[in-house]
Amino acid sequence: METDKLEQLRKTVVRGAQEIYNKGLVEDGEGNVSVRINKNEILTTPTSTKYSLLSPELIVHMDLEGNVLGSGKIPSTEVKMHLAVYKDRPKVKCVIHNHSSYITMLSVLRRGIPIIMEQQLIFLGGEILCSEITEAHTEEMGPNALKALGRNNAAILANHGAIICGKSVDHTVRFAVILEKLAKVYWGALQIGDPLTIPEENLEEHEKMFNGLFACYPRKMKSKKPNS
Numbered sequence: 001m002e003t004d005k006l007e008q009l010r011k012t013v014v015r016g017a018q019e020i021y022n023k024g025l026v027e028d029g030e031g032n033v034s035v036r037i038n039k040n041e042i043l044t045t046p047t048s049t050k051y052s053l054l055s056p057e058l059i060v061h062m063d064l065e066g067n068v069l070g071s072g073k074i075p076s077t078e079v080k081m082h083l084a085v086y087k088d089r090p091k092v093k094c095v096i097h098n099h100s101s102y103i104t105m106l107s108v109l110r111r112g113i114p115i116i117m118e119q120q121l122i123f124l125g126g127e128i129l130c131s132e133i134t135e136a137h138t139e140e141m142g143p144n145a146l147k148a149l150g151r152n153n154a155a156i157l158a159n160h161g162a163i164i165c166g167k168s169v170d171h172t173v174r175f176a177v178i179l180e181k182l183a184k185v186y187w188g189a190l191q192i193g194d195p196l197t198i199p200e201e202n203l204e205e206h207e208k209m210f211n212g213l214f215a216c217y218p219r220k221m222k223s224k225k226p227n228s
């Protein structure tokens, strides 16, 4: 890849990371953002990211086997999850991992989010599932995250946070914002009563929109049922 395009993508990672920081979805030192360069390589934020000080040259270039290409900073051990998603889902161009507050509250309850709003179906794909518990920073993080994602663009990671993926940085930042809002709405609704889900008959049109515009699950999952 020509240097200009790589430089541009480094700036895109910085922009995505600073957007999720400015939107309050991550604290300094937490979370990570990556983008795909090509079939075998990605760019990702370095370990213990201080978001306001992030610059293109601090972004880490690596292959999908986990080898850092070039010198400089090292990635977070959590990048294993990102790599698993890129390997399994060729359409994914961006992965975000965060520990935003409301999602993390649900994660410690090991609780997903049933389909409570239409935008959940259109942008994220359906019922949000919570993964099985994984020992932090181990190889199991990847398969567990993929299992919880199913055909969706987002999943909750047990006692940890969230993983979100999309076909662009802009999509993925937007999905991360929507996911945290859904968690907040669901949490708030649970304080008042029993949240009601969207009736089954209203789901089909939204599923079509998800599949046409935002879905990035692999072709092999096409025949599987959505998370609903």
Ligand SMILES: [Zn+2]
Pocket: 031, 078, 097, 098, 099, 160, 161
């Ligand atoms: Zn984490």
